[in-house]
Amino acid sequence: MKRVLALAMIAAVVTAACGAAAPTGGASASPAQVTLNDGKLVIGVINDQSLVYADLSGKNAVEAVKMAVEDFKAKYGENALGGPIEVITADHQNKPDLASSKAQEFYERNNADIILDVPTSSAALAIAKVANDEKKLYINITAATTDLTGVSCNKYTFHYAYDTYMLAAGTGKWVTENLGKQWYIIYPNYAFGQDMEKSFRGAVTKFGGTVVQSDGSPFPNTSGDFSNLLVKAGQLKPQILGVMQAGGDLVNVVKQYNQFKLGDQGIKLAIGLLFDTDITAIGQDQMAGVVYTTPWVWSMDDQSKAFADKFLKRTGIRPTFAHAGNYSAAWQYMEAIRRAGTDDADAVVKQLEGYKFNDFFIRNGNIRAEDHWVMHDALLAQVKPASEAKEKFDYSKVLGTIPAETASRPLADAGCKK
Amino acid sequence: MDLGYVSIQLFNGLVNGAFYALLSLGLAIIFGVLRVVNFAHGAVYMLGAFAAYLLLQQFDIGFWPALVLAPIGVALLGVVVERLLLRRLYGLDPLYNFLLTFGLALFLQDAMRLRFGIQGQPYPTPDELSASVSLGPVSYPVYRLFVIAFSLLICVATWYLIERTRLGMVVRAATERAELTRALGIDVDRWVTAVFAIGIGLAALAGVLAAPMRNVAPLMGSELIILTFAVVVIGGLGSIVGAVTAGFLIGVLASLGAVFNPAFENVIVFALMAVVLLVRPAGLFGSREAA
Numbered sequence: 001m002k003r004v005l006a007l008a009m010i011a012a013v014v015t016a017a018c019g020a021a022a023p024t025g026g027a028s029a030s031p032a033q034v035t036l037n038d039g040k041l042v043i044g045v046i047n048d049q050s051l052v053y054a055d056l057s058g059k060n061a062v063e064a065v066k067m068a069v070e071d072f073k074a075k076y077g078e079n080a081l082g083g084p085i086e087v088i089t090a091d092h093q094n095k096p097d098l099a100s101s102k103a104q105e106f107y108e109r110n111n112a113d114i115i116l117d118v119p120t121s122s123a124a125l126a127i128a129k130v131a132n133d134e135k136k137l138y139i140n141i142t143a144a145t146t147d148l149t150g151v152s153c154n155k156y157t158f159h160y161a162y163d164t165y166m167l168a169a170g171t172g173k174w175v176t177e178n179l180g181k182q183w184y185i186i187y188p189n190y191a192f193g194q195d196m197e198k199s200f201r202g203a204v205t206k207f208g209g210t211v212v213q214s215d216g217s218p219f220p221n222t223s224g225d226f227s228n229l230l231v232k233a234g235q236l237k238p239q240i241l242g243v244m245q246a247g248g249d250l251v252n253v254v255k256q257y258n259q260f261k262l263g264d265q266g267i268k269l270a271i272g273l274l275f276d277t278d279i280t281a282i283g284q285d286q287m288a289g290v291v292y293t294t295p296w297v298w299s300m301d302d303q304s305k306a307f308a309d310k311f312l313k314r315t316g317i318r319p320t321f322a323h324a325g326n327y328s329a330a331w332q333y334m335e336a337i338r339r340a341g342t343d344d345a346d347a348v349v350k351q352l353e354g355y356k357f358n359d360f361f362i363r364n365g366n367i368r369a370e371d372h373w374v375m376h377d378a379l380l381a382q383v384k385p386a387s388e389a390k391e392k393f394d395y396s397k398v399l400g401t402i403p404a405e406t407a408s409r410p411l412a413d414a415g416c417k418k
Numbered sequence: 419m420d421l422g423y424v425s426i427q428l429f430n431g432l433v434n435g436a437f438y439a440l441l442s443l444g445l446a447i448i449f450g451v452l453r454v455v456n457f458a459h460g461a462v463y464m465l466g467a468f469a470a471y472l473l474l475q476q477f478d479i480g481f482w483p484a485l486v487l488a489p490i491g492v493a494l495l496g497v498v499v500e501r502l503l504l505r506r507l508y509g510l511d512p513l514y515n516f517l518l519t520f521g522l523a524l525f526l527q528d529a530m531r532l533r534f535g536i537q538g539q540p541y542p543t544p545d546e547l548s549a550s551v552s553l554g555p556v557s558y559p560v561y562r563l564f565v566i567a568f569s570l571l572i573c574v575a576t577w578y579l580i581e582r583t584r585l586g587m588v589v590r591a592a593t594e595r596a597e598l599t600r601a602l603g604i605d606v607d608r609w610v611t612a613v614f615a616i617g618i619g620l621a622a623l624a625g626v627l628a629a630p631m632r633n634v635a636p637l638m639g640s641e642l643i644i645l646t647f648a649v650v651v652i653g654g655l656g657s658i659v660g661a662v663t664a665g666f667l668i669g670v671l672a673s674l675g676a677v678f679n680p681a682f683e684n685v686i687v688f689a690l691m692a693v694v695l696l697v698r699p700a701g702l703f704g705s706r707e708a709a
Contacts (some may be wrong), residue, residue, distance in 0.1 A: 051637070055537040189681065218681045222641045224632045227430040227562075228676040228683070234556040235423055251538050251633035259543055259559040259631055261550045281538030281633055 034082040036343050037113075041085045043069070043330060044112035046102050046127065047142065049091035052247040053119040056275040057142045057322040060315045061117050062089045064323045067314065068330035081337055088112065092123050099123035103130040103138075113137065113343050114333055117326055121145035121191040128157040136345050139333060141325040144273065145195045146409060149373040153416035156345060158352065158372040161325035161361075162295045164192075164199040165409040166378050167272055170293030170402045172203030172242075174380055175270040178291075180239025181209040183270075186229045186253070187244035189216030196244040196272050204242075212238050217245065226253045230260045233267055244272040251281045258286060275320050279383060279395045287395075288385040296321040296361050297381050297396050303360040318393035321361075328361035364404045371416035378407040422554045427673045429553065433562045435669020436569035437624050439662045441646040442653060443576060444620035446661035449650075450593045451613040453512065454504065457519040459621050460643030461526040465492050466625020467634045468530060471539050481544035481630070488626045489619040496618030500611050523640070530636040538635035565627050572623065573662045576616070580658055589613055593656070645684075648691045654704020664702060 045062045048054050069085050088110055092099035099118065106112035107130065114137040118124045124143030131138035132154035139158045140148055144167070148159045176183075183204050187193035193216065201211050213236060215229055226245075230253075233241050241262060245253050250271065257269060274292040298308035298318050307327070311319040319327075336351040337343050353369035363377040381396040389395065441463060448456050456462075469488035473479040479487065499522070507514045543561050550557040580586035591599040592606045600606050625639075632638060645668075653664030668687055675682035694701060 050531075050536075052536060054531075055535045058536075215680055218684050220641065222645050222684055223434055223672070224628075224638065224642065225430070225434050225673075225683075227433070228427055228673060228680060231423060231426045231430065231556060235420065248538060248633045248635055248637075251635075252631075255631055255633070259548075259550075259561055261557060261559070265557070277535070277537040281540060281635070283540035283542070286540070286542075 033341055034080075034338060034343075035341065036081060036083040038111050040083045040111075041081055041334075041337070041343055042106075042110055042112045042114075043085065043087050043333075044103075044106040044110065044115045045087065045089045045117050045326070046092050046099060046106070046115055046123075047089075047117040048094050048119055049089075051094055053094065053142070055277045056247075056320045057117055057119050057326070059089075060311075060317065060319070061142070061323055061326045062087065063315055064311065064319065064327040065116060065330045067310065068327045068334070072331060072334050076338070081334060081343070085334075092118070092120070094120040094123060096120075096122045096126040100126040100130055103127045104134070107131075107134040107136045113345070114139065116329055116333075117141050117322070118143055119322070121147075121195065124148060125152050125191065128152055128154060131156045137333070137348060139329045141329055142322045143192075145191055146199065146414075147191075147195065149368075149371040149409075150414045150416055153371050153414070153418050155349060155418050158367065158374060160329045160374045161321065162293075162378070163373070163409070164195045164272075166295070166402075166407045167196070167293045168199035168203035169407050170378050170380050171270055171272065171291065172200045172209075173207045174291055174293075175240055175242075175268075176204050176207040176209035179268045179270070182238045183209055183211045183240045183242050184233050184236050184238035184267075185211055185214035185242040185244060186226075186233075187214065187216055187272075188219040188221070188246070188249055190219045192246065193217075193219065193244050200242055200244065200272060209240075211242075212236055214242075217249070219249070221249055221252070224248075224252050226256050227260070229253075230256055230262060233262060234260065234265065237265070238267060240270050241267050242270045242272065246273050247275075247278070248281075250274075250278055254282050254286065274383075275322070276318065276393060276395055277320060280393075284383065284386045284389065284395055287383040290383045291399065292381055292383075293402065294321055294379055294381050294396075295376070296324050297379060297398055298324070299390075299394055299396075300379065300398050301360075307360050324361045328359050331359065332357065332362075363401075366404065368408070368411070370411055371414045371418075373408060373414070375404040375408045377404050378402040422556070424674065424677055425554060426556055426558065427677050428670060429558060429562065429566070431670030431673030432566045432666060433669070434673060435666035436565050437628060437642070437665075438646055438649045438669055439573055439665030440569050440620050440624040440627075441642070442649045442661040442665050443573060443658065444617035444624075445646065445650050446653070446656055446658055447576070447580065447589075447613055448617035450656040450658070451589055451610055452504070452508075454515045454519065455512070455655075456617070457516060457643075458523040458526065459646065460639030460641075461523040462492060462496070462618050462621040462639070463625040463628070463642065464530065464636060464639035465495070465526060466622030467541070467629040467632070467638065468534070468539075468625075469622065470626040470629045471541050471634050474541065475539075481626075485623070485626055489622040492622035492625075493615040493619035496615045497611055500614045504614070505607075527636045527640060534636065536636060538633040538638075541629040541634050543630040561630060565631075569624075569627065572620070576620070577658060577662070579616075585609070585612070645687055648687050650701075652691050652694045652701060654701025657701065657703040660701055660703025 047057045090102040119142035121143045141161045146163045187197040340347040340351045355367045357365045365376040380399045470484040473484045547561040550559045653660030672683045675686040
């Protein structure tokens with residue numbers, strides 16, 4: 001036992017020595033002359049690894065970030081940032097209090113320089129607050145609430161990928177103009193759902209529609225039953241049933257919508273937030289024809305397909321937009337460090353603000369300095385029938401692009417005071 | 419308020435009640451005979467739904483055969499668990515049963531999660547039942563009416579089995595006075611296994627019925643089981659009539675509550691449980707002994 005301990009000690013000392021030696025050696029090798037504050041870069045990924053969002057982000061989002069780090073080193077050399085790059089991860093189980101304490105632990109004890117991902121809006125808002133207190137970076141990818149760049153915005157928090165405004169600007173507009181003007185909206189009654197309801201109500205009204213009524217469903221909905229709201233929809237007879245539920249709740253709503261045959265009664269379905277994993281659970285043919293807004297579809301172009309192929313080889317599944325977003329955000333963060341020459345949070349923030357860029361995930365990207373919303377083009381996509389699919393995960397085709405300006409909430413409405 | 423809407427909610431309540439009734443019925447007979455509170459009941463319900471999914475996916479076996487095959491298959495698994503694990507704990511503090519069944523639930527959920535992921539698998543409504551009929555102002559899915567009728571049938575059949583057959587007689591005797599029953603030369607242990615299998619089979623059956631209308635996912639049972647325990651407490655632990663009556667009653671009351679406010683659906687169940695515990699601690703149909 002003693003010998004094992006001694007060996008472990010030696011190993012630890014050697015590793016530490018190598019780690020400490022690296023920055024000096026690396027700085028000269030790296031053309032960008034990066035100096036890392038504590039000799040290494042630590043990227044923390046906090047997300048749901050066991051519950052409802054575990055498939056759409058979860059452990060595979062951590063893999064995506066690791067892929068980004070490996071590819072970054074492959075491009076700029078092992079010493080790209082003048083020191084080792086570590087990826088650490090924690091499961092927040094969608095609980096804001098757990099998310100907050102994990103974030104604190106990451107920033108303080110593990111010297112994390114940044115936290116990425118964080119699904120569940122309430123947990124994301126909790127981490128944004130910690131990031132601001134600790135003066136360290138946080139780039140949100142998988143949470144949707146616009147409050148991150150609105151009333152709860154701060155200097156160290158950025159919002160990547162998508163938010164409820166983008167979803168409403170795309171789906172709300174298209175459905176109101178093409179399918180029907182009278183909406184009945186149902187939403188899960190917590191931070192995410194309430195924000196979705198607000199954004200969709202705004203978009204529907206803006207494009208000449210009306211929201212006849214909206215109802216919240218309990219969250220979590222332990223009985224899994226949504227029939228009371230669907231019966232109500234059958235009686236209100238709106239043209240559109242706007243469903244803002246996500247994950248398992250969404251699957252339950254759509255299954256029961258199909259069983260009640262509301263579609264046959266002329267009540268069409270509009271879905272606020274749709275991930276590929278939801279389509280798997282409901283069945284591609286049951287979803288065929290549904291139009292939705294998404295920042296990214298893995299089969300949209302060659303660049304995206306190349307990433308999706310690599311991801312498939314590594315994880316066994318095709319990436320959701322949350323996986324791709326995590327990769328892209330990690331990459332852009334490391335690029336910003338190269339430009340800044342340091343991982344000092346304030347210096348990196350300065351590099352990110354106002355930065356314009358394109359990559360396989362972000363098109364026409366522009367990190368808005370005022371509120372830290374990452375403006376970029378969104379996509380209007382449609383689920384195609386299984387007969388048109390080229391492979392098992394080939395679910396959607398792109399109908400059109402929603403330009404970054406249209407997909408982003410106007411600054412005046414954000415109410416961000418950092 | 420619209421009377422048509424209220425009456426439709428009555429049917430929705432019966433559908434939810436059907437699931438509560440089947441699940442709490444299984445819990446009640448297992449508790450009655452084994453004195454085991456089966457915390458893995460929700461996981462068994464999930465296994466039933468997944469069994470139906472796998473039968474369809476792997477062997478192209480549809481809903482109707484699955485309605486028989488899946489519960490039997492899962493019940494056989496129950497026999498193995500009872501013989502290998504549960505049996506060893508009968509003489510011990512009930513806490514050990516709790517730990518075992520709770521651990522089993524976690525194990526089963528995580529095993530399915532590793533294999534299928536968290537989010538769920540598709541399952542279609544059987545063609546014969548996919549139509550809907552006009553019930554006053556709205557059209558109502560035939561499948562939901564089938565769920566109500568079928569689960570009522572199963573509940574009555576179970577009641578008949580327990581109250582009117584020789585098996586039931588033994589089971590009731592074993593429930594009341596296990597030692598005395600043994601002394602009369604009846605092999606109680608053999609019947610114990612059978613009862614456990616029936617309880618498990620009922621939960622799996624509920625899972626198959628749920629597959630066309632609920633998300634078939636590893637955690638589908640862990641959410642529902644909380645409500646089911648409330649139902650069992652309200653009905654009275656170990657009471658068969660109590661479990662079924664409370665199941666349907668809670669389903670209907672919760673759905674009618676949702677007419678006023680969707681959030682009432684969950685609140686009503688627990689409010690009722692609190693009231694019942696205050697006024698009749700043994701449950702509506704429970705005997706003092708069981709409490």
